[in-house]
Amino acid sequence: MSSPNPTLPSSRSRPLDQVRQSIRFDVPASLVVFLVAVPLSLGIAVASGAPVAAGLIAAAAGGIVAGLFGGAPLQVSGPAAGLTVVVAETVAEFGWEATCAITLMAGLLQIVLGATRLGRYALAISPTVVSAMLAAIGISIVLGQLNVALGGRSQASAIENLEHIVVNAQQPNIHAVLAGLGVIGILLVWPRLPQRVRAVPGQLVAIVAITLLAAAWLPGAERVHLGGDLLDEIGSVALPEGTPLAVAGAVLTVALIASVESLLSAVAVDKLHGGPRSNLNRELVGQGLANTVSGGLGGLPVTGVIVRSSTNVAAGARTRVSAILHGVWVLLFALVLVGLVEQIPLAALAGLLIMMGTGLVRPADISQAHARGELWIYGLTITGVLALNLIEGVLIGLVAALVLVLWRLVHVRIDVRLAGRATDGREKWLVEVHGSLSFLATPTLVSRLDAIPEGQLVELDLLVDYLDPAGRDQLDHWRARYEAGGGTVLVEHSGPHGVEAPRQERALKAPPISPRGLLPWGAWQDVRADRGDRHHPLALGVREYHRRHAAPLRPVYEGLADGQEPHAVFLTCVDSRVVPNLITSSGPGDLLTVRTMGNLVPEPGSTDSSVAAPMLFGVDDLGINTVVVCGHSRCGAITSALETTRAGTVPTGPVGDWLRHAAPAIQEWQAGHPVGLAAAAAGRSEVDQVSQVNVAVMIDRLGELLAGRDVRLVGLFLDISDGTLQILRADGFTTLTDAETDELAHLMEARPAEPA
Incomplete structure (x- = not known):
């Protein structure tokens, strides 16, 4: 107690x-x-x-x-x-x-x-x-x-x-x-x-x-x-x-x-x-x-x-x-x-x-x-108050504010341009819609769409924060008419949708964040296997970057052109669900990211320098003094390593050779490591227990690698099921709440690297 x-x-x-x-x-x-x-x-x-x-x-x-x-x-x-x-x-x-x-x-x-x-x-x-x-x-x-x-x-x-x-x-x-x-x-x-x-x-x-x-x-x-x-x-x-x-x-x-x-x-x-x-x-x-x-x-x-x-x-x-x-x-x-x-x-x-x-x-x-x-x-409002009186002036201001709200609901920015030709020789038209697209504004959009020549390829990109059902119905009717005339319409939007749902039935209401930089491809473009065009999601993502992010980021990259000064080395798993820049709200130049299967680190003295090289480069050459090891739940690498250990088999091939680096973490878990016991008490699965112990073991390995250097070692754990981030303390992982992040320096259990 x-x-x-x-x-x-x-x-x-x-x-x-x-x-x-x-x-x-x-x-x-x-x-x-x-x-x-x-x-x-x-x-x-x-x-x-x-x-x-x-x-x-x-x-x-x-x-x-x-x-x-x-x-x-x-x-x-x-x-x-x-x-x-x-x-x-x-x-x-x-x-x-x-x-x-x-x-x-x-x-x-x-x-x-x-x-x-x-x-x-x-x-x-x-x-x-x-x-x-x-x-x-x-x-x-x-x-x-x-x-x-x-x-x-x-x-x-x-x-x-x-x-x-x-x-x-x-x-x-x-x-x-x-x-x-x-x-x-x-x-x-x-x-x-x-x-x-x-x-x-x-x-x-x-x-x-x-x-x-x-x-x-x-x-x-x-x-x-x-x-x-x-x-x-x-x-x-x-x-x-x-x-x-x-x-x-x-x-x-x-x-x-x-x-x-x-x-x-x-x-x-x-x-x-x-x-x-x-x-x-x-x-x-x-x-x-x-x-x-x-x-x-x-x-x-x-x-x-x-x-x-x-x-x-x-x-x-x-x-x-x-x-x-x-x-x-x-x-x-x-x-x-x-x-x-x-x-x-x-x-x-x-x-x-x-x-x-x-x-x-x-x-x-x-x-x-x-x-x-x-x-x-x-x-x-000021003119109304001074010229008339307070009540009438404020009422004038309130009416003006309501008019502005209505105007913003009606007004959308519509960009229509010819973007070259499709692979079949037809003209390719790009239509971008920005703002709130309600039934009040849809007639303006439809009139602009009607001006596009018939029988062409039209990409309709809805970068809207709201699209009501009536507006969506009007767009569906226009698309049906256009495709009946021999044209093709591809709709991309910001809102999440069910992959199995027909395209015309998808919900198009966007989440209250800028989705292109934060959401996966499937949340704003069609990534189904039966997609009618040949564009790979990666290609569409690159196009999106050039359209919306390259210009705003140009000053950032210009400032980084002469060199980098990242604030931390971030070691994490190759799992595609773990996005370091997302969970740390970081951008270009902030993190030196190192990714390995299972965020594993070869044993000290190993001939494998795949982790040691970037670590020493970051600490010695770039002057970084913070190293983060970030594990995650439901890790496939740890799952495979645990299964082969229990089966008593010897993993083979390149993947098997790499997973041998997880053996010490499994042994520590079996011996009752405090982090593993805390994870078990929290109801975590055995794979997650080993994954959390693995973060602590990898931090110890990096402590040996970086011995004698003034480096802070930090352990994090990402729960894939809900996106919460936990931080390693002496007795296990603790979820970072809003109140706790104000004292993050005290919760990080950061310490200088010491020899074992």
Whole structure:
């Protein structure tokens, strides 16, 4: 029985250890996040046209409620820049108190969505539309806050903000401009300062510094006005007045945007740490509860916020305690230090928001949209949001994304060319189809096929990722007509098919990988004995290489033209089912492959240098320091060697002479080698048991051959039945799982070659 993991505390000591861990990691992290959250919450409230206290209420509610009940332990929630435009429009239409009620109802809707396990479906929205929406919000924030930084007021629309920027720029408030520029300057310089200095949040430093400077030298800059004590703002909720459709639209907008932003943030935060993954449905319920509380208390809408969350992770938080405590600190600050808040210049918060808004326009999102061919959707969504409003702009983007999906279903790339003449003198036409071939796109293909002269040889190569039954039927009808007119049609495709099935009945749906480089010939071409043409599968494979792979690989081969620097010598069996480059995902120049029957190695001192020569060449001449011996299940060579040993016969001929090298492995197996015993305990056949022992014995032989050299020896075993790969350890072979491959260096049992 293995000993318990010493890093895991006992059940009695676990609560105490958790308290110690929270004091050590979560409390300091919560203070850092609190210092970042306060200025951001104040700025977002100002940009939203809401009371400043609403930002602090939302920060406290998000931290405490979402922290307690959410499903993303390290995510920090609070008011977010992504909702400023929505809130501003809602306040303008319904008023602030009604906006609080809408926030409350949006929270209830989020709870329903999470409880019905619909949280993940919020991520089905096109990433391009989401990133464009955030970029448009960022641009709107920048335009609005530029007016504030110039001493004016933020307007309701982007166009109005542009007009007022021109007017305000002609007669700016110099004190406001200096306050805004001061914050922007500090935030631009802060990331370039030493690490110890940057341990203090730049946003906090910028707001505090400019507030202090403004108290002495910028009296003309307008200050934040809370309008009373924080407690006076609590409970300022009223039912919205308006048509039910307008109210429902506002509730749905707040709920969906808050949900999408929270879930996207949770997914992003999961990539920043190695702790528990987020439960998205529970997170949606937690966000709904936080919005219900925030709206009921008179606060802004709450979402998970990537800026605060990433700060939380970077500060060393380990549990949800950090997010909860950050909300407690915000609450205490709002109740005790209200007077300090009213000393902050509005232009300073505007500078902070300008930097935040600029950060929402991410060049990486633009590059990805361009790479996916969706840059026009990105631009259209931004234009719609800025010219109309957030809801209509996002709807325009979603419609555009759906149109693109439909266009991709209809659009296929069809290449038709004359490829010479067949052996019987007829013209040979090659037709290649790329993309998704549905019934919507098949008429285009058939019209191109009808243009081919009658009575010729046509090779129809379907390089498609999907072909629906209706489209296949139309192709079958065209082929029947063409062959009835004296022509010949050969169909090649990417999808797997049964060898015994008639050609027209084969399934043509391709697997989700590029089959030409990874699948056997039989998965993408007809290799039956009754094939009507004289092309050998090998010849078709070579043709396929020249058509699709030679050009993309040309730069690779050009880089290898002056020599090779492989990373490992790979010794394996001649069995055609074992493909070293496939099971190692390697390419040209990666492996120096040596293949022998049964991956056998002649005994040390043997005159047979068929294995020793390439091994020594790889290690001594090429400088390779890793040697792999890869056996496999159901090995024919080991089967023959075991049968002749049991029969007591002496193998003859070249094959028999070679199989004698397997005798030591069989003897070790019969003597109870640990690897063989482990294989037997795992239910392996006797042939597989010997094959696994053989890998260990061959590694020992190579250790003698390579004695004195700094070489790592690695044993692998491929299970032909399911394609899994196992690695040799001291007590047998262990299957490589996703988790284990992260520690592959420790599992490989790699060791320097030593003399026996």
